[in-house]
Amino acid sequence: MMKRLVFWIGSLLLLALAGCGGSDGGTPAVATSVTPNALFQVGAAVVDISPSQPVFAGGYGDKNKPAIQVSNDPLQVRAFVVAKGDKAVAFAVVDSTGWFGEYQDAEAGYGQFGARVNAAKALEARGFKADRSAVMVSTTHSHATPTVVGIWGLMGPENRAYVKAVHDAVVRAVDQAAANLKTSELWTVNGDLNTMIWQNGQGTNHPDGFPVDPRMPVLWARDPATGATNSLYVSIPTHPDQFRPFNGTVVQGFSADVPGYVRKQMDDTFAGTAVVGTGTLGRQEPPGQNPDYAEVGFQGEFVVNALRLAMAKATPLKSDALGSAEVLKNVTVGPSAGNQGLLALMKYNAAGAGLGGPNCNAALGGNCSIPRSLTAPWCNGNCSTTGTGSTTLGTYITALRIGPQMWVSNPGESFPEVNDAIRAAMVDVESVNVVGLAGDFLGYNWNLNDYSTAQIGSSDFLKYNVGPDLAQSIADAGYDNAVALGFKVKPAKVAVKAVADTSVASLPGVQFYPTRLATSGPATISFYGSTGQPQDNWKLPNHVLSAISWDFGDGTPLVSSASQERLAHAFTTPGSYKVTASVTDNTTGKSRAWSQTLTIHWPLSLEILVLEDTPSRIRLGLRPAGGTNTLLAAHWTCPGGDKPSGLTVTCAKGAGPVSVKAWDGAGSMATAQRTLN
Structure with a gap:
C-alpha cells in the first residue's frame, strides 16, 4: 500500500x-x-430540495408575492459526516431562511429535532453508536428560499408539505454521507472574513462601534496519501441575504445565495464535496445592497478567495477524539412588544386560534403566522391565545467535539459577544467554532442592556427576539456542553457582555470589500464601497456626505465613487498594496477611512517532479513557483488516460505526456506538461 x-x-x-x-x-x-496525523472516516453527500410545486418565498417584502417554483440556482441539503471506529458526528446544512426545532399540527416531527433523531437512526443502522446530539442541523439563512417558518411568507399547504420534504432530505443526506466514507486526515483552520462584515459605520442591522466575529472555521478532509480533497465543511460568519426571489417585477427565482456560489466554486476546483453553512450571524451583515446574482458572485468570489487563503495555512488534527453533547434550555418570553409579538405569531398559527390556521392576517402586524410547536418541551405555560401567565420556550443546544475543537450550535442569530462568552470560559479548547441557525430558529439573541436606542434604533433586533435571557442561556449551554465533552473550563461561566467604542458615534461610516484579497498579477480587482450616516444622527435629517475617495496604494492618482457604486482597479506589479477608502461628513467636517491590504503575487508556474519510478508505475509531484507558493488542489491526466486528483499521484507506467492543472492558496491556476519515457 x-x-x-x-x-x-x-x-x-x-x-x-x-x-x-x-x-x-x-x-x-x-x-x-x-505525532502522526489523526485518521478519520469522512463522507459528504448532496440532496436536492428544489420545490416540486409552487411555494411561497421567505424573502423580505415577499409576503404578498405569488407562489413560485423556479430556481436561479440549486437548492440543496449537504451533509458532512466524520467517523472514528463506532463513533460518528454529522453536520447537515439546509438552503433555507430558517427551520424550527419542532412544528405544530401535521408537520409535528418534521422539524430540525425530528430530522436529527432520524438521521441518528440512519447512522445507527450503519453500525455507529450515535444519538440525536451527534447530528447538528443548520440553515444558511438565505432569504431567497421557500419559507418553512412563516413570518415573511404564508405557510400554505404546499409550504407545509415542503417542511416534510426538507426533513426527509436531511435524513437522506446524512445517510448517504455515511455511505460515502473515505479515509481522511482532517486539516483545520480559522479563516478571516472581517472585510465582508459591515462594522465601520452605522447600518440597519449592524450598529457602529462594536467588535465582530470574523472567524470562518474550516474542516478539510484530505486523502492521506495524495493530499486530494475528499470533502470540506466551512461556516461563513455573515448574512447570505443578497439575492431576492423578486427583483421589482422580475421573478428571479429561488437561490442558495453566497453559500451556493461558494460551494460550487470549491466543488469545481477541489473535486470533493463542499458543505457551506453559516457561523455567527447576529449584527453581522455584508456591505452589499444589490439584489441580483451578479452581486452574489462578487461576494462569493471574495469568500472563496478568503477561504483558499485560509486553507493554505491549515494544519492536520493530531487527536481523533469524537463526541457530542446536548442540553435543553428554557427561555422566558420577555414582556416587550417584540417578545410577545413573536409568541403571538406562534399562537395565532393554531387552527383553533380564530384566524383559521396558518395566515398572514392584517391583525398580525404585517407578518405571517409562525408554525413553531406550542407543546412541551418547545412551549411551556401560556401557549394559547386564551392562556394566562408566563411562557417559556424550550430549545436544544448541541455541541460536537472533533479532536481538540468544539463546534457549538446557535439556535438563532447570536451576536458575537454570545460566542465570545463561550470562548472566554474555555481552558483547553483549541477553537470554539460556531454553527449558526442550528437546532432551532429563535431570532436574534443579545443583551438588550448593552445597547443604546441610537445604536439599535434602525434595526429589527427588538422585533425578532423571544426574550432577554436567550443570549446567556446559549453561552451557558456552550459551557455545559464543553464539560460533558471532557474539555477543561474555567471555574465559572462568563457573562455575555458587549462593549462599544462610543468615540465613533459622531463619525460617518465607510467600508468596502474587494473581490480578492490576494491573487497573481497583473490583476484587475473589483471594489464595492458604501457609506453611512453617523450613529448619533439617528432620526435626524441626513448629513451631506462626500463621495468615497480611493487610494489604491500603488502611486496612481486618487479616484472617487458614489456610495454603493462598483469600480475596478488594475494592479500591474507584484507587491502588497494598502487600499484606503475615505469619506467626509460635509455637515460636521469629520472624516473616516477603511483600509485593506491586498497582495499581488508573481504569476504561478508549475514543475512536474518524478518522486518514484518503478517498472509498473510512476509517482509524480509538483514544485510551484510564484503565486502563494502553496498548492491546494491539482487534477492530472496520466499517459494512459487516467485522471487522478491530488498533490502527489501515481500513474501507470507508460510513455507519453502527463499534464496537470493546479490551484494555489489564492486560487490562481497554472498548468504544466511533461513527457514520460
Whole structure:
C-alpha cells in the first residue's frame, strides 16, 4: 500500500538527521518523534430540495408575492459526516431562511429535532453508536428560499408539505454521507472574513462601534496519501441575504445565495464535496445592497478567495477524539412588544386560534403566522391565545467535539459577544467554532442592556427576539456542553457582555470589500464601497456626505465613487498594496477611512517532479513557483488516460505526456506538461 506523503518526507528527514550524528566517541543523534496525523472516516453527500410545486418565498417584502417554483440556482441539503471506529458526528446544512426545532399540527416531527433523531437512526443502522446530539442541523439563512417558518411568507399547504420534504432530505443526506466514507486526515483552520462584515459605520442591522466575529472555521478532509480533497465543511460568519426571489417585477427565482456560489466554486476546483453553512450571524451583515446574482458572485468570489487563503495555512488534527453533547434550555418570553409579538405569531398559527390556521392576517402586524410547536418541551405555560401567565420556550443546544475543537450550535442569530462568552470560559479548547441557525430558529439573541436606542434604533433586533435571557442561556449551554465533552473550563461561566467604542458615534461610516484579497498579477480587482450616516444622527435629517475617495496604494492618482457604486482597479506589479477608502461628513467636517491590504503575487508556474519510478508505475509531484507558493488542489491526466486528483499521484507506467492543472492558496491556476519515457 502507498505510504502517506507525510511519512515519505518524514523518512527522508530522519535519514538526514541520522547522517548528521556526532563525531568519534560522541553521542549518536536521536530522531525527534513526530505525532502522526489523526485518521478519520469522512463522507459528504448532496440532496436536492428544489420545490416540486409552487411555494411561497421567505424573502423580505415577499409576503404578498405569488407562489413560485423556479430556481436561479440549486437548492440543496449537504451533509458532512466524520467517523472514528463506532463513533460518528454529522453536520447537515439546509438552503433555507430558517427551520424550527419542532412544528405544530401535521408537520409535528418534521422539524430540525425530528430530522436529527432520524438521521441518528440512519447512522445507527450503519453500525455507529450515535444519538440525536451527534447530528447538528443548520440553515444558511438565505432569504431567497421557500419559507418553512412563516413570518415573511404564508405557510400554505404546499409550504407545509415542503417542511416534510426538507426533513426527509436531511435524513437522506446524512445517510448517504455515511455511505460515502473515505479515509481522511482532517486539516483545520480559522479563516478571516472581517472585510465582508459591515462594522465601520452605522447600518440597519449592524450598529457602529462594536467588535465582530470574523472567524470562518474550516474542516478539510484530505486523502492521506495524495493530499486530494475528499470533502470540506466551512461556516461563513455573515448574512447570505443578497439575492431576492423578486427583483421589482422580475421573478428571479429561488437561490442558495453566497453559500451556493461558494460551494460550487470549491466543488469545481477541489473535486470533493463542499458543505457551506453559516457561523455567527447576529449584527453581522455584508456591505452589499444589490439584489441580483451578479452581486452574489462578487461576494462569493471574495469568500472563496478568503477561504483558499485560509486553507493554505491549515494544519492536520493530531487527536481523533469524537463526541457530542446536548442540553435543553428554557427561555422566558420577555414582556416587550417584540417578545410577545413573536409568541403571538406562534399562537395565532393554531387552527383553533380564530384566524383559521396558518395566515398572514392584517391583525398580525404585517407578518405571517409562525408554525413553531406550542407543546412541551418547545412551549411551556401560556401557549394559547386564551392562556394566562408566563411562557417559556424550550430549545436544544448541541455541541460536537472533533479532536481538540468544539463546534457549538446557535439556535438563532447570536451576536458575537454570545460566542465570545463561550470562548472566554474555555481552558483547553483549541477553537470554539460556531454553527449558526442550528437546532432551532429563535431570532436574534443579545443583551438588550448593552445597547443604546441610537445604536439599535434602525434595526429589527427588538422585533425578532423571544426574550432577554436567550443570549446567556446559549453561552451557558456552550459551557455545559464543553464539560460533558471532557474539555477543561474555567471555574465559572462568563457573562455575555458587549462593549462599544462610543468615540465613533459622531463619525460617518465607510467600508468596502474587494473581490480578492490576494491573487497573481497583473490583476484587475473589483471594489464595492458604501457609506453611512453617523450613529448619533439617528432620526435626524441626513448629513451631506462626500463621495468615497480611493487610494489604491500603488502611486496612481486618487479616484472617487458614489456610495454603493462598483469600480475596478488594475494592479500591474507584484507587491502588497494598502487600499484606503475615505469619506467626509460635509455637515460636521469629520472624516473616516477603511483600509485593506491586498497582495499581488508573481504569476504561478508549475514543475512536474518524478518522486518514484518503478517498472509498473510512476509517482509524480509538483514544485510551484510564484503565486502563494502553496498548492491546494491539482487534477492530472496520466499517459494512459487516467485522471487522478491530488498533490502527489501515481500513474501507470507508460510513455507519453502527463499534464496537470493546479490551484494555489489564492486560487490562481497554472498548468504544466511533461513527457514520460
